[in-house]
Amino acid sequence: MSSLQEIAIDLEAQSLPKAEAGQPDMIAAAPSASGTSFQGLSIGRKITLFFAANLVITLIAAGVVFIALIETSERAQLTADAHQSAFLAERVLVELSEAQRHSESLLSTGEPRPRESALEALDRAQSSLPALATSQSTSLSAYSAQIASITGAVAQNRSRFETSASAQRTGSANRLTPADLAAGQAALEEARDFASELERDAARLAASKLDIIASILSFWIGIAAMLVLITLLAQRYFHRHVGKALSNLASHMTRLSSGERVRSRDIEESERKDEIGDMTRAVIVFNRASIRLERLSREQAR
Numbered sequence: 001m002s003s004l005q006e007i008a009i010d011l012e013a014q015s016l017p018k019a020e021a022g023q024p025d026m027i028a029a030a031p032s033a034s035g036t037s038f039q040g041l042s043i044g045r046k047i048t049l050f051f052a053a054n055l056v057i058t059l060i061a062a063g064v065v066f067i068a069l070i071e072t073s074e075r076a077q078l079t080a081d082a083h084q085s086a087f088l089a090e091r092v093l094v095e096l097s098e099a100q101r102h103s104e105s106l107l108s109t110g111e112p113r114p115r116e117s118a119l120e121a122l123d124r125a126q127s128s129l130p131a132l133a134t135s136q137s138t139s140l141s142a143y144s145a146q147i148a149s150i151t152g153a154v155a156q157n158r159s160r161f162e163t164s165a166s167a168q169r170t171g172s173a174n175r176l177t178p179a180d181l182a183a184g185q186a187a188l189e190e191a192r193d194f195a196s197e198l199e200r201d202a203a204r205l206a207a208s209k210l211d212i213i214a215s216i217l218s219f220w221i222g223i224a225a226m227l228v229l230i231t232l233l234a235q236r237y238f239h240r241h242v243g244k245a246l247s248n249l250a251s252h253m254t255r256l257s258s259g260e261r262v263r264s265r266d267i268e269e270s271e272r273k274d275e276i277g278d279m280t281r282a283v284i285v286f287n288r289a290s291i292r293l294e295r296l297s298r299e300q301a302r
Contacts (some may be wrong), residue, residue: 101180246276
């Protein structure tokens with residue numbers, strides 16, 4: 001029987017009493033690599049788990065940002081439509097203001113020129129109202145009755161001006177009255193309130209779009225901080241539990257290769273379930289074998 005065979009038999013015999021006495025040997029007590037806990041995973045699987053976690057978080061973040069970008073695009077379109085509607089309402093308001101100014105001049109002077117200018121302003125207002133009524137802004141659906149009211153008031157004002165112009169041409173006494181001026185002022189105030197409401201709607205939509213953009217930025221900052229934290233924790237874990245263990249294991253193997261004795265209890269990490277645990281237990285076997293071989297050599301020399 002060779003010396004190595006004797007050493008193997010001796011090591012196996014030494015492990016049996018410890019197992020029977022309820023004190024398992026470090027090699028025999030080594031947990032199975034099929035454990036389901038994180039410590040039972042191999043180093044390669046731990047690294048894969050780390051990158052998989054980062055990938056899943058990144059994909060979730062990308063999905064959330066993609067949905068948010070779609071929502072932002074929709075809000076941007078709604079904001080553009082709202083600003084367009086507000087612009088049309090402001091143009092109607094300007095034309096009605098111009099018509100009201102000419103109406104006041106007509107009432108005070110009775111000259112025909114202000115009447116013509118007022119009719120031109122009312123025509124421009126009437127040409128803008130259909131575009132406002134067919135605008136794509138969703139907020140205008142709540143103002144359909146108000147748009148119809150303004151359209152009717154503009155048509156009535158224009159009808160009064162045409163009636164006054166016809167009466168003047170035929171020499172009749174039908175002229176623009178203060179009641180007609182008051183009706184025009186009422187239409188002007190209604191148009192002013194309508195334009196102000198559309199401006200507030202456009203500002204609200206623009207603010208909501210900015211809120212979504214701010215939320216996206218905050219979300220990405222949070223995701224970036226989470227990824228940095230996971231990376232730092234992984235670096236700390238691998239440095240302490242992998243790098244340090246490998247360094248200690250290399251030191252023990254260097255001492256063994258130089259013929260120096262190493263106490264088995266000084267060799268740590270033997271209970272680990274990964275590759276480092278397997279290597280540590282192998283080093284313990286070699287350490288015991290070297291001690292036994294040295295003992296046999298001394299016995300043979302006697």
